[in-house]
Amino acid sequence: MKICIYGAGAIGGYMAVMLKRSGVDVSLIARGPHLEAIKQRGLKLLIDGQELHAEMPATKHAAELGPQDYVINGLKAHQAWESAEDMAPLLGDHTAVVTMQNGVPWWYFHGLEGEHADLRLQSVDPGDRQWKAIGPERVIGGTVYPATEITEPGVIKHIYGDTFGLGEPSRQKTERLTRLADAINASGLKARVYDDIRDDIWLKLWGNLCFNPISALTRATLDIVATDPGTRPLAKKMMLEAQQIGETFGATFKVDVERRINGAARVGAHRTSMLQDVEAGKAIELDALLTAVQEMGRLAKVETPFIDTVLGLTQQMGRSLGVYPTFPEAVVEAQPEPKVANG
Ligand SMILES: NC(=O)C1=CN([C@@H]2O[C@H](COP(=O)(O)OP(=O)(O)OC[C@H]3O[C@@H](n4cnc5c(N)ncnc54)[C@H](OP(=O)(O)O)[C@@H]3O)[C@@H](O)[C@H]2O)C=CC1
Numbered sequence: 001m002k003i004c005i006y007g008a009g010a011i012g013g014y015m016a017v018m019l020k021r022s023g024v025d026v027s028l029i030a031r032g033p034h035l036e037a038i039k040q041r042g043l044k045l046l047i048d049g050q051e052l053h054a055e056m057p058a059t060k061h062a063a064e065l066g067p068q069d070y071v072i073n074g075l076k077a078h079q080a081w082e083s084a085e086d087m088a089p090l091l092g093d094h095t096a097v098v099t100m101q102n103g104v105p106w107w108y109f110h111g112l113e114g115e116h117a118d119l120r121l122q123s124v125d126p127g128d129r130q131w132k133a134i135g136p137e138r139v140i141g142g143t144v145y146p147a148t149e150i151t152e153p154g155v156i157k158h159i160y161g162d163t164f165g166l167g168e169p170s171r172q173k174t175e176r177l178t179r180l181a182d183a184i185n186a187s188g189l190k191a192r193v194y195d196d197i198r199d200d201i202w203l204k205l206w207g208n209l210c211f212n213p214i215s216a217l218t219r220a221t222l223d224i225v226a227t228d229p230g231t232r233p234l235a236k237k238m239m240l241e242a243q244q245i246g247e248t249f250g251a252t253f254k255v256d257v258e259r260r261i262n263g264a265a266r267v268g269a270h271r272t273s274m275l276q277d278v279e280a281g282k283a284i285e286l287d288a289l290l291t292a293v294q295e296m297g298r299l300a301k302v303e304t305p306f307i308d309t310v311l312g313l314t315q316q317m318g319r320s321l322g323v324y325p326t327f328p329e330a331v332v333e334a335q336p337e338p339k340v341a342n343g
């Protein structure tokens, strides 16, 4: 089984070390000092007080690696859009592409019936770039529950968690899905296979869409955002708007909103990835986490005053700090504002 981890960063690097050490034929796409360190010394994973090490082919150029059985996409959402065409040399006739980005994936409407079947979301895939370059039929959807970080070039630090959600957009239990889940489970990671991965995407996104931007705006950690009497109600209102949108498109929210918020509070004084990106001056994944939900809300004709407000504030903060927008050429079609009752 040949697996290429495209974007061997915090999450991709964690998966790469575990899969390689279990005997999978793993290669990496990386760049910059991180790539140079991997080439010289391999990848080091700091986990449970141990140092795990793995060596594997690593390059910036996919043409050096050739067709794969799986490409696991470990990029940030905007980077996945930028590099979609560069993935081509890895894509054989049967290559599956596993998307591991937080937020609404570009392929969301593939495999869904109804008036929005195969709709292309412009907020996460402007100009249908990923749809055209990769093709939704290749996709296995993924969700990421571990937390990891790159502490120095070539070194990944594991913080918590080992579980990844997996599922086919078609909701079928395919042989390619089963083989991938088996390989992940054999590596010591955990693969949880879902009948509809979209439910788990919404469950994870439900927290990301509110906690991440509110933490970026306030610089507060997750425990504070989820408990403060000023921010907790705002988060809940955003989550309820999102739940209406998700349910419109058939998603099932199996957890009560208060329990979801309390779960996030229990993570503790964690700086969300968006707050970390803001503090590091790095591009933020706002469009995948929130703009896409707003876009889906327009399609579902669900009013989203709280999502609109937090999104507008975070977009402007991002522009002021130079960390947003992340799609330079794209103009996301402005969706007509829904009629606001007594507005
Ligand atoms: N880290 C975490 O704990 C969690 C992450 N996630 C999600 O997982 C996804 C990945 O996040 P994370 O692993 O933290 O991100 P990282 O930035 O750590 O990993 C992405 C890696 O890909 C590299 N890269 C970007 N573009 C290219 C390119 N064109 N060619 C080669 N390498 C490239 C980046 O390099 P460079 O640094 O130079 O940009 C970086 O090393 C995100 O959607 C995130 O929201 C979800 C839950 C937790």
Ligand SMILES: CC(C)(CO)C(=O)C(=O)O
Binding pocket: 102, 207, 208, 211, 212, 222, 267, 270, 271, 272, 273, 274
């Ligand atoms: C920790 C958590 C759940 C906060 O939304 C997250 O996934 C992130 O920081 O991106």
